[in-house]
Amino acid sequence: MELGLERYLRSDGFDEFVGPDHAPRPAARALCRYLTGLAEEDLMARRAAVDAAIVTMGITFTTYGDGASIDRAWPFDPIPRVMAASEWAVIDRGLRQRLVALNLFIDDLYNDQRIVRDGVFPAELLANSRNFRGQCRGMSPRFGVWAHICGTDLVRDKDGTVYVLEDNLRVPSGVSYMLENRILMKSAFPELFEMCRIQPVDGYTAALYDMLAALSPRMGERPVIALLTPGIFNSAYFEHSYLAQQIGAQLVQGTDLLVGSDDVVYMKTIAGLRRVDVIYRRIDDDFLDPDVFRADSALGVPGLMRAWRKGNVAIANAPGAGVADDKVVYAFVPEIIKYYLSEDPILQNVPSYLCFRDEDREYVLANLDKLVVKPANESGGYGILIGPQATPEARRQCAERVKADPRGFMAQPTLTLSTVPTLVGNQIAPRHVDMRPFVLQSGSLYVTTGGLTRVALQEGSLVVNSSQGGGSKDTWIVEEGA
């Protein structure tokens, strides 16, 4: 088809497909050749086939507050996002470094708190952390690892630099869509996989199983692994079901489990009670155990924390791991890496203004029209103010919230996210993207090849969350020169 690359480039941002010379970047050349040779009707037919496959396969997600239906088809764009393997290799190392340091940090916080005593991490930040769980003090999970599964959000700014936007250490989701996207692409564009040298992504589920199995408290036995889901009304239920299936775990809800007087976790089965060794939980700390956290939680299991503290069950991610999933803690990650590893960070943080610092707060309040303001403890894009696009009233309300709770907010300059070609109607147009790779750690480390690319389908929009109208793409890490 006629790609019109001359016309395609128009923003001042960074496009990952086309360079400033209006020629495809080296890693994207093969894809560009292919698309140019593809008839428009052919592309449309393949997109229709992909859309039909999504409905048939029932790849769905849920939007909260969308009363009528509890599942919607997954919005998928068939033009892949391409990244060079040489660039990815650096990001891969950076992600490993980051998670290792974060786990050392969490383990330290719940034990000696050296980093606080050494004055690197402010004591008052710890005291005001909503996700620090006093009930976890003195625990040291196997391998000293608390955050076993991390979804790290990466963005690329207008000069091409890749930044870490946040580390999701509580119950990061999206990996199943990454895997499904690849399956969809293979069925729709099989010839592309012969033309390009695309690194596979499907090692993830085996790595996830190995990671979880290594946590089992009963060595030498085949571990019984359960994936704890809040149930079918959760936005990520599709993923919970998918992953349980892929790793051979039991998909359980809180009511399927109980903790016996022996402090062991059991599943209720048709043959009676069966011991559970490892729980891959997809519910927040708050709901895990009504005896310890929120008493009104019907999603959790009374006594679960007792069983975990006794070492009778492993929980991934460990309770309390969310202490490092905090946008204020985020700003300290470069120092955390230097402190524990004596290394320079490989991946950069986005410059951040922490509102609990008087000087930073003054700057933020004076520049709300230029900044993105984020609550420290929310996820899924909820509660974020994008200053340049917000109404004066929204900015005023945001200022009130920041003044009332300075610890609860941080701000960053508005990044011009990079763009990639996206099929809009029957034209190819640039749309902004981010990327969420997934990192696993227990006895060893694993990083996905690429990750889940989310794309803001509205022209000019920077909001990529699927809960707020974003879509996704397959992400290709390709060997150059093909």
Add this chain to the structure above:
Amino acid sequence: MMLSRAAENLYWMARYLERAENTARLINATAQVLLDLPRGASFGWDNLVQIVGLAGLYQQAYPESNESNVMDFLVSAQRNPGSIHSCVKYARENCRVMRDVLPRELWERVNAMYLASLRQSQNRMGRVERRRVLEDLIRDKQAASGLLADCMSHDVAYQFLRLGEHLERADMTTRIIDIHAAVLIPGSTDTADPVIAMLWVGVLNSLSAFQMYRRHGSNRVEGEGVMNFLVRDPNFPRSVVYCLDEIETRLANLPHNIDPLRALRVARRRLDRMTAEDLSAAQRHEALDLIQGDLAQIHDAVAAEYFHFHRDAVPVEENTGTQRQLSSQTLGSAFQSN
């Protein structure tokens, strides 16, 4: 290893699919019978609703009993939890929750059945379209059953699927036999006889049983013969006794099966002891009611043993032979699809 909740979901998913299929069979058979009714005979539409046990709900929802209303109620009505559309919807919901243990193709098929049913429920169908739609549904359901038989490990999960499927099938067979009661024929028994024979052919056809009845049942198509075939033929897969045998096989593969098997044997003994008189026109209703009651007892025993969890249950001994075998089976099949 099978969660109680999971077992219940699978059991009901199979029941809903089977109910949808049999309701479709009931409707298509009825439509055929209608075409052959002699002048003067009438069809009691409300009886059809009674057969599936939903008369009360129907009367609340519709002012009168006519073909259009009853068909809407049985095929498409969202407010009827027993309509074909509702059954497919519930089956899909149960399937969706159980995607981790079911073959992926099953979900895709059940999901496609639901999407088709949703499209069709938007407006009322004429006879020709309805027949085609219901035949498609029966075919889709048969494909789903075949897919489970051929592409799913015959593990514990599978036992619960077949258990639900055959319990529902036995129950629906006894209800479909009752269809002849819906036809009201005035006048002498002379005119009634050929009509009644025609009705029994309709019953056999609705269960895809006509050909097999000719081969293995009696030569004449008459009430006692058909009743005996559909209740007691050991080889026809939609007969009550065949379904009971299948349920027994499934229960034998499950742990803690003493109470459900006891209920099963009560039902089985009753069938064995039924006399020609019990199967005659005069006693038929009573006999079918008793069988339906026995089937309900089997359901209750299964639910009490496997679905409703007792807090005082004892932990299962670790590493017993069967348990290990089953958990490794589950794991193995999960990795194959990887």
